[in-house]
Amino acid sequence: MLIKLTGGKVYDPANGIDGELRDIYVQDGVIVATPPDARIDEEYALQGRIVMAGAIDPHTHIGGGKMTIGRLMLPEDHRGDPVCRGDLTRAGCGHAVPSTLTAGYRYAEMGYTAGFEPAMLPANARQAHMEMADTPMIDKGAFAMLGSDDFFLRQLAANDDIEAIKDYVAWTLHATQAIAIKVVNPGGISAFKFNQRQLDLDEQHAHYGVTPRQVLLTLSRAVKELGVTHPLHVHGCNLGVPGNVETTEHTIAGMEGLPVHLTHIQFHSYGTEGDRKFSSGAAKVAELVNSHKNVSIDVGQVLFGQTCTASGDSMRQYGNTGSASPNKWVVMDIECDAGCGVVPMRYRDKSFVNALQWAIGLELFLLIEDPWRIFLTTDHPNGAPFTYYPHLIRLLMDKGFRNDMMQKINPDAASSSVLASLDREYTLYDIAIMTRAGPARSLGLKDRGHLGVGATADITVYEDLADREAMFATPVFVFKNGELIVKSGKIVKVVQGATHVARPDYDKGIEKSLRSYFERFHTVGFDNFSLSDEEIITHGYGSLVIQPTAARV
Amino acid sequence: MSDVGSAIEFDHVPCPFCGLLCDDLKVVRTRVTLKVARNGCSKAIAGFERVLPTASPQIGGRNVRLNEAVAEAASMIRKSSSPLYGGLATDVGGMRSVMSLADHSRGVVDHAFSESVGFNMKVLQSAGWIMSTLTETRNRADVVVIVGSDVHTLHPRFFERIVCAETSMFDKANKPRTVVFVGEGLDQSAATGPRVGDVITLPCALDRVDEVVSALLARMRGNPVAGDSVAGVPLLAIEDVGKKLNDADYSVLVWAPAGLQTHDSDLTIHAVSDVVRLLNKTTRAAGLSLGGDEGATTSTSVCGWQSGFPTRVSYATGAPDYDPLANAIPNRLASNEADLLVWIASYSPDLVPPDTGLPTIVLGPPGMNLPGSPAVFIPVGTPGIDHSGQLIRCDSVVSLPLRNLGRSNNPSVASVLSAIEAAL
Ligand code: SF4
Ligand SMILES: [Zn+2]
Numbered sequence: 001m002l003i004k005l006t007g008g009k010v011y012d013p014a015n016g017i018d019g020e021l022r023d024i025y026v027q028d029g030v031i032v033a034t035p036p037d038a039r040i041d042e043e044y045a046l047q048g049r050i051v052m053a054g055a056i057d058p059h060t061h062i063g064g065g066k067m068t069i070g071r072l073m074l075p076e077d078h079r080g081d082p083v084c085r086g087d088l089t090r091a092g093c094g095h096a097v098p099s100t101l102t103a104g105y106r107y108a109e110m111g112y113t114a115g116f117e118p119a120m121l122p123a124n125a126r127q128a129h130m131e132m133a134d135t136p137m138i139d140k141g142a143f144a145m146l147g148s149d150d151f152f153l154r155q156l157a158a159n160d161d162i163e164a165i166k167d168y169v170a171w172t173l174h175a176t177q178a179i180a181i182k183v184v185n186p187g188g189i190s191a192f193k194f195n196q197r198q199l200d201l202d203e204q205h206a207h208y209g210v211t212p213r214q215v216l217l218t219l220s221r222a223v224k225e226l227g228v229t230h231p232l233h234v235h236g237c238n239l240g241v242p243g244n245v246e247t248t249e250h251t252i253a254g255m256e257g258l259p260v261h262l263t264h265i266q267f268h269s270y271g272t273e274g275d276r277k278f279s280s281g282a283a284k285v286a287e288l289v290n291s292h293k294n295v296s297i298d299v300g301q302v303l304f305g306q307t308c309t310a311s312g313d314s315m316r317q318y319g320n321t322g323s324a325s326p327n328k329w330v331v332m333d334i335e336c337d338a339g340c341g342v343v344p345m346r347y348r349d350k351s352f353v354n355a356l357q358w359a360i361g362l363e364l365f366l367l368i369e370d371p372w373r374i375f376l377t378t379d380h381p382n383g384a385p386f387t388y389y390p391h392l393i394r395l396l397m398d399k400g401f402r403n404d405m406m407q408k409i410n411p412d413a414a415s416s417s418v419l420a421s422l423d424r425e426y427t428l429y430d431i432a433i434m435t436r437a438g439p440a441r442s443l444g445l446k447d448r449g450h451l452g453v454g455a456t457a458d459i460t461v462y463e464d465l466a467d468r469e470a471m472f473a474t475p476v477f478v479f480k481n482g483e484l485i486v487k488s489g490k491i492v493k494v495v496q497g498a499t500h501v502a503r504p505d506y507d508k509g510i511e512k513s514l515r516s517y518f519e520r521f522h523t524v525g526f527d528n529f530s531l532s533d534e535e536i537i538t539h540g541y542g543s544l545v546i547q548p549t550a551a552r553v
Numbered sequence: 554m555s556d557v558g559s560a561i562e563f564d565h566v567p568c569p570f571c572g573l574l575c576d577d578l579k580v581v582r583t584r585v586t587l588k589v590a591r592n593g594c595s596k597a598i599a600g601f602e603r604v605l606p607t608a609s610p611q612i613g614g615r616n617v618r619l620n621e622a623v624a625e626a627a628s629m630i631r632k633s634s635s636p637l638y639g640g641l642a643t644d645v646g647g648m649r650s651v652m653s654l655a656d657h658s659r660g661v662v663d664h665a666f667s668e669s670v671g672f673n674m675k676v677l678q679s680a681g682w683i684m685s686t687l688t689e690t691r692n693r694a695d696v697v698v699i700v701g702s703d704v705h706t707l708h709p710r711f712f713e714r715i716v717c718a719e720t721s722m723f724d725k726a727n728k729p730r731t732v733v734f735v736g737e738g739l740d741q742s743a744a745t746g747p748r749v750g751d752v753i754t755l756p757c758a759l760d761r762v763d764e765v766v767s768a769l770l771a772r773m774r775g776n777p778v779a780g781d782s783v784a785g786v787p788l789l790a791i792e793d794v795g796k797k798l799n800d801a802d803y804s805v806l807v808w809a810p811a812g813l814q815t816h817d818s819d820l821t822i823h824a825v826s827d828v829v830r831l832l833n834k835t836t837r838a839a840g841l842s843l844g845g846d847e848g849a850t851t852s853t854s855v856c857g858w859q860s861g862f863p864t865r866v867s868y869a870t871g872a873p874d875y876d877p878l879a880n881a882i883p884n885r886l887a888s889n890e891a892d893l894l895v896w897i898a899s900y901s902p903d904l905v906p907p908d909t910g911l912p913t914i915v916l917g918p919p920g921m922n923l924p925g926s927p928a929v930f931i932p933v934g935t936p937g938i939d940h941s942g943q944l945i946r947c948d949s950v951v952s953l954p955l956r957n958l959g960r961s962n963n964p965s966v967a968s969v970l971s972a973i974e975a976a977l
Contacts, residue, residue, distance in 0.1 A: 050903045063951050068857045073677050075875050080871035091656050091872050093861035099873075100858045123688070126952040127945060130645055131858045150692075150722060195802065207723070292683065318683075318833070328681040333839055334950055335688040336722065342681075384943045460933040520720045523687040529567045529955055535954060536944065 002027050002035065003482060004043045008051035008461060011432040014441065014450035018429045023046065026457040029482035033453045046461060049476055052432045054113025054458030055450050058439035059233075059263055059298050060380040062103050062140065063117045063131030065124045066310045067430055068342040069330050070097040070381070074308060074344060076326070087495050095307040096344070096381045100134040101231060104497075106387055108137035109489050111460035111475040114448060114497065115386075116439075117142040118146055118233060119312045119327070121151065123524075125176035132499065133542050135541035139448070139458075139497035143233050144178035145312050147215045148189035151517055156218060157208040164224075166552070169222045171514065177314055179502045179547060180442060181223050182263075184312040185237060186215035187337040192315035199315070201237055201250050213254055214236050220258040226504040227422035227550030229297070229444025231249040231259035236268050236402035239316040252288045252295055261442065263378040264300025265289075266361040278353055280360045282419055286367030289374070296442055297368070300379035301361035305351045308318055310342045310384045317341020320337035321480035323536040336521060347384070357383075359406075366422040371433040388473035396426040397468045407425025412547065444547045445500060457482035465515070497544045499536050505552055559583075568593065569644075569900060569937040570600035572845025572947030573687070573708050573869045582958055583964050588940065594709035600900065601938065605961055608919030614926030623969065626895075626914045626929045626974035633893035635869045636660040639882045640896040640917075642847035644942035644955060646859050647966030648855035651897065654974045660895070661867045662860075663882045664852040665904055666844070669810035671877050673842055674853075675819035682826040685805050685839035686948040692722040693713045695806035696797055698733040700825055702812025705740040708843050708947075711807075712743030719748070731801075733794055736762045755791060757784035763821040769795055798832055809843040820853040827861055845947035847900055848936075854945050875930055883907065886967030899933050899966055934963035 003026040005009040010022045025032045060420050061067055071078070074096060081094035083102045092099030094106065107115055115135075120128040120142040132140040146152050148168065153167050169181060188199040188208060200213050207547045220232040236251050238244040248268045252260075262268070265285060273279035289295050306325075314331050318341060321329045323347040332340045341541050347354040362382070368374045378394070380386035395402050414420070426434075435451020446457045459479040474489030485493045511526070518526040536542045558582045563626035566574040577864035580601055587601045617625075630636050639650065641664040655662045664670065676682060690697070697716050704711050716730060729750030732742065734741055737756035744752050757765045761784035768783040773795045781788050806825050808939055815821045825840060832838035832965050844850070856864045860878050862875035878884060885891045894913045896906035902921045911929040918935055936942035937955030945952040963966050 023923065026653070063858075065854075068854055068949070069677075071861050072674060072857045072863050073681060075678060075862055078873075078875075082874070083591070084871035085656055085868070090653070090859075091868055092859065093873060097861075100860040102861075121950075123686075124950050124952075126943065127854070127950075130855075130952070134649070134859060193689070193837060195801070313868050324681075328677075328679060330677070331683045332679045332950070333685050333693075333837075334684045336692055337688070403651075424840045521688070521692055521722050523691060523714060524951055524953065525565045528567060534952070 002038055004040045004050065005459065006043055007048065008046035009048050009464070010051045010451060011428050012053065013429060013433040013437040015452045024051065024459065026463050026479070026482040029457055031451055031453055031455045031457050041179045044477065048464065050428060050462040050464050051451070052195055052460050052478065053436045054460050054478065055111050055435040056439040056445070056449055057112055057115040057377065057386060058375050058443060060115045060375045060386055061117060061310055061411040062115055062120060062135055063100065063142070064120055064128035066143055066342050067097055067131065067190050068124040069310045069342045070101065070258055070310050073328060073330065077306060089491055091546035096306055096385055100131050101136060101544045102137040105491055108478055108486050108491060109478070110387070110389060110522070111462070111474060112138060112478050113458035113476050113478070114139035116179070116443065119143065119145055119184060120176060120178060121145050121174055121312065121334055122176045123337040123402065126535065129177060129499070129531060129536055132409045133536070136494055136496055137496070139188040139500060141179040141500035143180040143182035144172050144176045145184055145338050146172060147181050147183035147186045147219055148338055148376050150190065151514070152191055153187065153205070153208045153210060156210045156214060157273055162218070162221065164510060165213055165218060166222045166226055167372050167510035168504040169219065170226050171510055173228070177499065177501050177531045177536055180228060180233055181219060181247065182233040182235065183215060185239065185315055186212035188212065188237060188315045190314060192318065192339065193333050197315065197319070199237060201247055201254065205457055207238050211370045216251065217256065217258065220255060220260050224259055225553045228502050228504055229547065230442055231261050234261055235263050235311070235313060239267050240320055242270045242278045244268050245271050245284055248285055249288060252292050255294060257294050257498055258377070258414060259294050262295060262297045264377065264382060265297045266300045266302065266357065266364060266383065269360050269364060274416060278356060280356060280363060282360045282367060283418065286364055289368050289372070296373040298375040298377040298384045300377055302347050302354065302357040303378060303388045303392065304347045304354065304358065305384065306346045307384055308342065308344045310340070311382065312338050312340050314339030314341045317343050349409045352410045352413050355409035356417065358409065359413060359417035359419045362395060362402070362419055363422065364416060366424045371430045372438045374434060375439050376434045389470045393431060393472045394467070394469035397431065399423060399425050438529065444502065446548060478534070496541045497510035498545045500545045500547055501510065502547050502549050504549045559670045562590070563956060563958055566958070567937060567953040568597045569935065569955060570596045571708050572843055572850055573710060573714070574944055574946045574953045575710050577715060580958060582960065584651050585960055587958060587960060588670055596709055597640060606920045608932035610932065611926065611930040613928060619931065619964070622929050622931050623972045624976055626931070627973045629912060629914060629928065630892055630895070631977055632657050633658065635867065635891065635892040636895050637882050637885055637891050637907065638662050638895045638897065639846065640665050640898045640904060641852045641864070642898045642900050643966040644848060644936035644944050645851055645855055645941055647897070647899065647936070647970070648848070648852050649965045650970035650974070652855060652859045654970050656868050657974055657977060658673055659868045661690060661880050661882070661885065662856055662864055662878060664849055664864045665847060666811060666849040667864045667881065670845060670849055670853050670863065672810045672813065672819040676822045676826055680823060680826060683829050683833055683839050685841045686950050687715055687946070690805045690841055691718050693803045694730060694805040695728065696729065696731045696733065696801040698735060698804065698806045700766065700806055700808040701736040701759055701815060701821065702809040703739050704807060704809055704812070704843060705745055707809045707812050711843065716744065717746045717748045731797055735765055753794060755786045755794065757786050761817040762813070762818065763824060766821060766824040766828065770824055770831065773799070773828065773831055798828070798838065799836065801915055802837060804832065804838045805841050806838070807841045807843065809846055841948065843947045847904055851945040854949060855897060874962055886911070895968055899935050916969055919963065931969055932963050933966050933969055934961060936965065940965045
């Protein structure tokens, strides 16, 4: 089967292509070079429409226990967005924490072909993968959370050899079918179980005596030396706390050049200036990111309306429960492994704090220079549901629109932000980097996020509309593995994406200590803890893509 | 595998017979007979070792081939305006198939234990809570409070594996735990051994446990309580428990929703969660809900992520509609608002459909104790014995892979329902 996409305007930053009219050929799901005189089975005349690789969301909470807690807790939110069964699609519901099925459909309908669950607790990995298997249309993958699990903290406190720690990290990637490692409030989730209510970068864990700085350095080094492409994915200390810009500054400086991805950095860019002791630290953070090439970030943009925050950060989520709206929330201590906090949130444009959060996110987008190191996220659903992405893209691409929106927010917040003075408008090329090429490169997805020969044919075609929100909300065509799955923003074929994993080598000797640890302390046996390939492939009509890792050092 | 006459041993076998999903059993199979050789409780032994009669698919009590039964079931579902899918005692794969079929046939989804799961859901949806899990509790709890439900009877290995576990991570001197029972007549026999210190009982009638919890909460808040006893329990004893909780580093308040005998058990759980929330202002504490038997947690979770709501969802309008009253199968039956019941069980032969005049399709384990002959009966395998699968544990966090121990060739619920859906 040979498909030709004729005459599209192609934005493919991974291959340096910036809006050139080109033809793209797809054979059996893969992009191929121009075949000399092969018979074209299907041709799409694109007539200058915009062509990009399928979009990739590198940080979206789509699967796992805390999302299902959010779903079960908020029937009122779901009732506002019921989704009927269609000719091809299953019923479900949308808004803040959509049903898995609806999430998959809506991602595809927006031109996304992959999404990565960034906070998979190893103890909950099996369920996270079940939920992702029930998220159709898109490829997925997950980051396994470490850093507050007692096995690692015991290793660290005992000054274990870094090689043993690396073996444990690698084993975790295998056992949980993950592609990357995430750390959330390093050591802090565990510290909260010991009744510590905050844990700053150099503060000691009450039981283990280790500090977040040690956790970060050790895990970042382990991930790097294992050859895992995606750097340690860091949700830092003091999430949401005014003044945390200092923590962020010390974190970046303290990484000693080790690669690190700082996630939802908007929530970590708060100062304490002004009457309300809450101010933007975006300029400071942007300057640091600009000058530290070892750092990449995603924003976690806040957009106004009802949503639900869900995080592994039980300590900080407990601290945020006073803002819960509606007033109900869940905090959990989980399996000597991690924790979670689920707190519904309504961001209001007339609230000083919320409006400034909105502005801080946009400031970060506009002040951080290198689009290859910043990814477009709302930290779905923490800052806003992912369905708001087209709106966010318009805010970035259209200064006039941005200024109009600024008129609507709390005036004190507007006047305390530098946003109005920022003239930058993202180009389509920038957007293609930030939503495709950048995440793919960072995550180590060799054959996704670009349109070069050999790439998997995940392709999105847009109408070149002046209203960028409308443009990105409703792609003309979306192809997944070379199959047309969405036409004019509507699903025309339901497919199941693959699960991307990374499997660095490790010394199986670590399994002996793990087995004894499980026997002594856990309620699940070592042999039943790991997820088999079979569990990913059979039950969920899924498939696995093992992305390459570099040699271990 | 050639195993005629010879015994095969299976180690680290997860047990699907209650929500704890203990996974350390050793089970030996000799042909079609299973023997629990290590670590099974009485429930596990009853479940694994039950002698399975041969059973055939039936239409109206007459033996038929599986494909005929599937075709008949599909035809009945096709004609129904809104079939009720009840029981739902199955595994993740089975529940996925239930959801798909209910969505397709505009049906109603209601687990046999939705009522007691619903107590928890009401609390979750009105206030939320602070919760723990089995491993966390095993390693961390210094005070364990058993609230108004007979945990030892419902989950026979809870004390052995969680409260009395030989080793735990954070008690250097293996400090004994305080165990408090709220309610009289709860089986306390397992609260013994080197790990258990004081055992305290607040002996009220089980239907008055809510009064004692409310008094505890009031006193912990510093509010007065009239009289010097509550539901027959001296106020001083209640206050003393409050003090123990305040002094604890990590107390865990445990309940099994189905075991609560108070009138509005959701309010009891709400009050327990209030106690936990209050404690967390100064120290750490958490709730722990047990239950989850007959795949109840699995059913709630799969329904939750696929529809956005707990069970008691109707697809009659095409979109999921959650209404815990209107979509309760007992209420539908009582108000004659139904034309077909599809009952799904795969663990206990005693989880039978309600007595109803409605045409009924039953997927159940062979030897199910059915009152009469349903319109269609299809024998199915038990997940973790007759086929592999996955189940979610009572804490809604951990799930276990279930093994195929090769006892029978009875099909899984998932495969039968998929065949029915394909034939719609
Ligand atoms: S306690 Fe429950 S899970 Fe454990 S062996 Fe008994 S029935 Fe099985
Ligand atoms: Zn996140």
